[in-house]
Amino acid sequence: GHSGRFEALPLLIDSAISDPDPEIRAEALAALGNLGHPDAVDAVIDGLVDTEWRVRVQAAKCAASIGIVEAVPLVERLVEDPVWWVRHHAAEALNSFGPLGSDALQRLARHNTPGALVAQRALFERQ
Numbered sequence: 001g002h003s004g005r006f007e008a009l010p011l012l013i014d015s016a017i018s019d020p021d022p023e024i025r026a027e028a029l030a031a032l033g034n035l036g037h038p039d040a041v042d043a044v045i046d047g048l049v050d051t052e053w054r055v056r057v058q059a060a061k062c063a064a065s066i067g068i069v070e071a072v073p074l075v076e077r078l079v080e081d082p083v084w085w086v087r088h089h090a091a092e093a094l095n096s097f098g099p100l101g102s103d104a105l106q107r108l109a110r111h112n113t114p115g116a117l118v119a120q121r122a123l124f125e126r127q
Contacts, residue, residue: 013039022055026055029055030061036066041066041070044059044063045068045074047062049074053083061092063093072097075104076090080108084114088118091108091118091119105123
């Protein structure tokens with residue numbers, strides 16, 4: 001991903017979606033985020049609903065890096081993920097989506113949930 005070579009895109013997308021090792025899926029998503037190519041949308045969407053928290057973290061970060069607006073509802077749901085680290089990175093990712101992400105964080109902040117606390121903190125840090 002750091003090389004900026006789009007020739008790696010098919011391998012990274014395939015690895016992010018179908019590799020049995022969650023570490024490989026997570027690292028492939030991190031590399032896709034570095035490349036910033038819009039063809040990674042399907043891999044990111046899959047990553048946002050992955051069973052492994054490390055993959056969900058990288059998918060949220062990747063969605064923000066690439067600016068995948070259609071991923072915002074899934075990233076918003078991750079702010080209520082059972083894993084704190086996922087909630088944290090999802091809220092940070094939403095902050096990068098401008099008014100759309102800010103609206104999502106404001107909705108989340110109104111609840112009495114662990115995700116609400118993370119959303120409130122993200123909104124505070126944005127100011």
